[in-house]
Amino acid sequence: MTALASNYLTPGPRDEDWRFTPLNRLAGLHDGSAVTGTPMVRNVSENSGVLVSTIPNQSVPSKIIPTDAVALRTIENATDVLKIEISKETSVAEPIFIDRTGSSNVGANYERIIISVGAFSKATVIIQNSGSANLAEDIEMELGNSSDLTFISLQEWSNDSVHLGRHQAIVGPDAHLTSIEVSLGGSLVRLLPRVDFEGSGGSVDLYGLYFAGSEQHLEHRVHVEHSTPNCRSRVSYKGALLGENARTVWFGDVAIRAKAEGTDTYEVNRNLLLSDGARADSVPNLEIETGEIVGAGHASTTGRFDDEQLFYLMARGIDETEARRLVIRGFFAELLRNIKNEVIETRLIDHIDRELGKVSS
Numbered sequence: 001m002t003a004l005a006s007n008y009l010t011p012g013p014r015d016e017d018w019r020f021t022p023l024n025r026l027a028g029l030h031d032g033s034a035v036t037g038t039p040m041v042r043n044v045s046e047n048s049g050v051l052v053s054t055i056p057n058q059s060v061p062s063k064i065i066p067t068d069a070v071a072l073r074t075i076e077n078a079t080d081v082l083k084i085e086i087s088k089e090t091s092v093a094e095p096i097f098i099d100r101t102g103s104s105n106v107g108a109n110y111e112r113i114i115i116s117v118g119a120f121s122k123a124t125v126i127i128q129n130s131g132s133a134n135l136a137e138d139i140e141m142e143l144g145n146s147s148d149l150t151f152i153s154l155q156e157w158s159n160d161s162v163h164l165g166r167h168q169a170i171v172g173p174d175a176h177l178t179s180i181e182v183s184l185g186g187s188l189v190r191l192l193p194r195v196d197f198e199g200s201g202g203s204v205d206l207y208g209l210y211f212a213g214s215e216q217h218l219e220h221r222v223h224v225e226h227s228t229p230n231c232r233s234r235v236s237y238k239g240a241l242l243g244e245n246a247r248t249v250w251f252g253d254v255a256i257r258a259k260a261e262g263t264d265t266y267e268v269n270r271n272l273l274l275s276d277g278a279r280a281d282s283v284p285n286l287e288i289e290t291g292e293i294v295g296a297g298h299a300s301t302t303g304r305f306d307d308e309q310l311f312y313l314m315a316r317g318i319d320e321t322e323a324r325r326l327v328i329r330g331f332f333a334e335l336l337r338n339i340k341n342e343v344i345e346t347r348l349i350d351h352i353d354r355e356l357g358k359v360s361s
Helices: 002-006 067-076 307-314 321-337 344-357
Strands: 039-045 050-055 079-087 096-103 110-118 121-133 134-143 149-159 161-169 174-184 188-197 202-214 217-228 230-243 247-256 266-273 279-288 296-304
Touching: 039 079, 067 110, 067 134, 067 161, 079 096, 096 110, 096 279, 110 121, 110 149, 134 149, 134 174, 149 161, 149 188, 149 344, 161 174, 161 202, 174 188, 174 217, 188 202, 202 217, 202 247, 202 344, 217 230, 217 266, 230 279, 230 321, 247 266, 247 296, 266 279, 266 321, 279 296, 296 307, 307 321, 321 344
Parallel strands: 079 110, 096 121, 110 134, 121 149, 134 161, 149 174, 161 188, 174 202, 188 217, 202 230, 217 247, 230 266, 247 279, 266 296
Antiparallel strands: 039 096, 050 079
């Protein structure tokens, strides 16, 4: 595996999966030139019914071997694996928090996390990232029969951070996954959420929210693999861009294989450009190998601020700055509500409001 990662899988500017990504800003995480850096501080909350352990990396093979070079390097180079296990038939009342704080963006951090949810269990896992770091991560989620997992990943890094990650979910029969990816901080963030269904009746709701400021590059490449019958997926990502050279990339790929009869899927990406000099790339894609499906569709829009909405609010006595905030809050409200944590929602809204304060009147 080392030879694969270090040789022909090393990304180049002509590789389709990397053509939107500025390779010179990846801090060597993609080509093996990065040296190990200062470990991040990692804290995990204590929850009844949850087993948290740290085990040697080499003793835990990946259930689905990635083709992504950075994910391969992470599986090779991580020191250990943080494993979160929820026993079967267990409902965890409070969210399981994993707080990670970086203190230096010199060198690389490689992190593996496995989240295992037993049959007929329910849990929420919230990963909070902050500080300065160069992080390559591989997160694997395994959902047992009829289980329910909410996975929330919050990227609130300092502006000098680089974060590259694969978030792989294996969804069992009649299980349900809600995934919420929020990317607000960092110099460059590139996340690869992926779902594979292991049995009929599985269902996923994948949400994403991102706000790119000047010189930030925020990239999300989503893949949903429908290879079993009668499964459902919904993908909804929204982003706003503000500032010179603010850049976002969203790539949504849903594959419906020949055996996946009865599939019901839809994906949408919406981007709002708040200033000149910002660029959003949006590429929705469907691969359909059977006509025996419930439905499949996609949508993508990228546009400027809605002046009619702004005029409507200002005509009712609301000043322009507050009117802009209200419109943007409305744009993100649907996704923020899914977090269902008032403290986190308020913190994210405050972050967005600070960015919106940079919009010239």
